[in-house]
Amino acid sequence: MASMRSIWRTKRVRILVPGLRRGIALICLSVGIVGVSYGAAATAAGFPAWVPVLTAGAVLAASSEFLFLGILAGGGSPVAAVAAGLLVNARHLTYGLAAADVIEPGWRRIAGTHLMSDETVVLALAQPDRGRRRAAYWAAGAGIAVCWPGGALAGALLGRAAHGTGLAGPGALGLDAVFPAAIMALVLPALRDDRRARRAALAGTAVALAVTPFVPAGLPELLALAGLAAAGRPPWFRRQPRKPWFTRRPTDPGAA
Amino acid sequence: MAAPASDLTVTVAALALAAGTFALRLAGPLLRARVTVPPRVQRLLADAAVVVLTALAATSAVTTGHGFAGPARPAGVAVAAVLAARRAPFAVVVLAAAGTTALLRLLLGG
Numbered sequence: 191m192a193s194m195r196s197i198w199r200t201k202r203v204r205i206l207v208p209g210l211r212r213g214i215a216l217i218c219l220s221v222g223i224v225g226v227s228y229g230a231a232a233t234a235a236g237f238p239a240w241v242p243v244l245t246a247g248a249v250l251a252a253s254s255e256f257l258f259l260g261i262l263a264g265g266g267s268p269v270a271a272v273a274a275g276l277l278v279n280a281r282h283l284t285y286g287l288a289a290a291d292v293i294e295p296g297w298r299r300i301a302g303t304h305l306m307s308d309e310t311v312v313l314a315l316a317q318p319d320r321g322r323r324r325a326a327y328w329a330a331g332a333g334i335a336v337c338w339p340g341g342a343l344a345g346a347l348l349g350r351a352a353h354g355t356g357l358a359g360p361g362a363l364g365l366d367a368v369f370p371a372a373i374m375a376l377v378l379p380a381l382r383d384d385r386r387a388r389r390a391a392l393a394g395t396a397v398a399l400a401v402t403p404f405v406p407a408g409l410p411e412l413l414a415l416a417g418l419a420a421a422g423r424p425p426w427f428r429r430q431p432r433k434p435w436f437t438r439r440p441t442d443p444g445a446a
Numbered sequence: 447m448a449a450p451a452s453d454l455t456v457t458v459a460a461l462a463l464a465a466g467t468f469a470l471r472l473a474g475p476l477l478r479a480r481v482t483v484p485p486r487v488q489r490l491l492a493d494a495a496v497v498v499l500t501a502l503a504a505t506s507a508v509t510t511g512h513g514f515a516g517p518a519r520p521a522g523v524a525v526a527a528v529l530a531a532r533r534a535p536f537a538v539v540v541l542a543a544a545g546t547t548a549l550l551r552l553l554l555g556g
Binding site: 276282285308361369371387397404 | 456466467478479504508513515540545551
């Protein structure tokens with residue numbers, strides 16, 4: 191039993207080719223840096239240091255946590271903060287449905303489910319086969335599970351110091367461009383290969399950008415799903431073609 | 447500086463967010479384990495994830511909150527997109543995004 195487990199573990203590590211490992215390391219690094227800014231921002235807003243660490247470990251979804259603490263810090267009600275966070279995280283429902291085969295059934299499902307995020311899912315979907323999908327998902331998931339709360343802890347402890355040195359602000363270093371660039375780079379192959387997905391994604395992106403100024407955070411990405419309608423009519427929607435009038439018998443009711 | 451909300455409030459709210467998020471994450475795999483999904487629907491679900499991820503990349507590149515994020519970030523991501531389309535390595539794409547954005551912010555001040 192023990193030797194089988196070690197073979198499996200070595201196989202998984204070998205699946206992670208150097209290029210993929212570098213990509214995962216970069217993602218984890220950028221997540222850690224944003225984590226530092228999150229922790230520092232939280233303490234700057236007056237929260238005790240354990241608060242960002244708690245959310246980072248328990249929620250593990252950066253954008254919703256920023257929004258959650260932001261609403262609380264601005265005097266909003268906790269109910270509003272939770273609701274807004276859940277709306278932002280609603281896209282995980284889509285991710286779970288799409289990437290279900292990556293998460294193994296059984297007890298590992300709990301951990302695997304918690305690790306679900308934009309980064310782990312897009313990395314997994316970019317892999318060519320299930321073995322690589324699982325390896326990439328778990329490696330990235332484990333890395334982020336360490337780097338996000340770890341970064342938050344570091345940021346919370348550095349607190350004002352991090353804020354003062356500009357470490358907390360991703361603006362000057364252009365770090366805020368890393369997340370969209372990484373997601374875009376990983377989703378590009380899927381857009382390249384699949385015409386229907388590409389059409390749906392472009393239409394959906396147009397919808398999302400159009401509604402962003404008017405709707406709460408999290409909703410634009412969900413409304414983008416409307417773009418699937420532009421992907422071309424799926425086979426099960428195709429109606430039976432109407433029979434031409436000259437083949438219809440006189441006793442036919444008429445309108446089909 | 448006084449905390450914006452009491453420790454208990456924050457803890458309960460954070461755990462509520464955590465539980466709700468976990469439920470959202472779990473729903474997909476749980477459903478797929480119980481229901482046989484035909485291949486067409488599987489394809490639709492994969493497309494759905496691609497649509498959401500693309501929209502996410504676009505909105506996070508171009509907007510902050512409800513408004514435009516300024517020219518630097520979208521430009522940085524656009525440069526990265528060109529490199530990615532030319533199959534540049536992932537590290538190059540990501541570093542180019544950050545570097546271009548930082549440079550433009552330096553030059554344009556926004």
